Amino acid sequence: MPLPRLIPCLDVAAGRVVKGVRFQGLREVGDPVELGAAYSEAGADELVFLDVRATLEERSLLPELIARVAEELSIPFTVGGGVRSAADAEALLAAGADKVAVNSAAVERPALIGELAELLGSQAVVVAIDAAGGEVCTRAGTAPTGRDAVSWAVEAEARGAGEILLTSIDADGTRAGYDLALTGAVASAVSVPVIASGGAGEARHVAEALGIAQAALLASIVHERPSRLRELRVELRGLGVPLRDAA
């Protein structure tokens, strides 16, 4: 298996990186390209950019922002938020993204996952699942769907997802640790890589998640200070997590 990955997540709204607690109270924390470069230099294994308001506001994503990121960075990055069609996804990849993440649109029309996998290859298709109490929620966490997160992950894999990005809304922004029970249930149910998301507060939390999932999404824990990522890598190595030598 490849080495465990640390993936800073930059939530973007109106072209700026933002962060909230339990998906509410968004505040600005910086410029996406500058922060992306800072994370890359601090040893990020990948980056995720989520346009957290794209679906709510029915806005299209910003291909020019993606192009700037692709020019600057030499690590993989995923873009998500508001992807509703294979054409949307193709435009993001053409702008320089390596993968697209789909969430609401895939729940509303699951065949979208297969269309994306057919057009882009499964390796470029991340299905993002936001769950509260084990239930899938869409539209930036505002709409409970009644679907079970584990069964949706299994269906997403069968339809062509290449990765599952699993966010616990209950844990998001709390810095109290990942939802290990939910992460474990999804990771055992699928054979594609799983990215654990929501709740990282200290190195021990990340190490716990990486014992179950193949990657950990990092937001609050590194957003105050991107150089925190470099320290986190050292702490994780100290805890026995085999990270790559990012020099």
Next chain:
Amino acid sequence: MTVPDTAPRNDPGLHPAGVGHRVAICDYGAGNVRSVLAAFRRLGADARATRDPADVLAADLAVLPGVGSARSAMAGLRAAGLDEALSVRVAAGRPTLGICLGLQLALEESEEDGGVAGLGLLPGRARRLREGRVPRMGWAPVEPDGEAFYFAHSYAAETPAAVARSEGIVAVAQAGSFLGVQFHPEKSGPAGARFLARCLSRA
């Protein structure tokens, strides 16, 4: 000859190696062309994306990138006449680099999509990965020196032309002037930039 418009992040200290080298990146509708182009430009190379076989024949280094499905990628290569241009280049001993799907397309065949005939620049075939989580996604050490590169693949080469492996999987294969890598050097940070600089310095 072009000069890079921005200094590279994580400057590998090798970017002058690329200055003046003409790099033709095959743009046939199945590539992460933009990232590959940016990676070579950061190294100072005169890199361009092209679907013109004449550009591919004339360049100091030709690059066959690729992500997605083997069948549609081969169809795109043939439609543009790039399959022929790559074969002529390699027969003439001109440096040619295949990345990820570009390595797999260079083989004799792939078992993807029910079987797809490849370019035959490398002996062997691409087979679906059967162990671990698939797609195999992330950074993994490449032997012999153990430096980590970024991989994202569901198929892998089985070839006697392998020259380096990662976790037992073919990571680099070479036959004549064709060099294929399963990992994405353009997405592998400073290690990837150093690898591409070495490719340029030999072109």
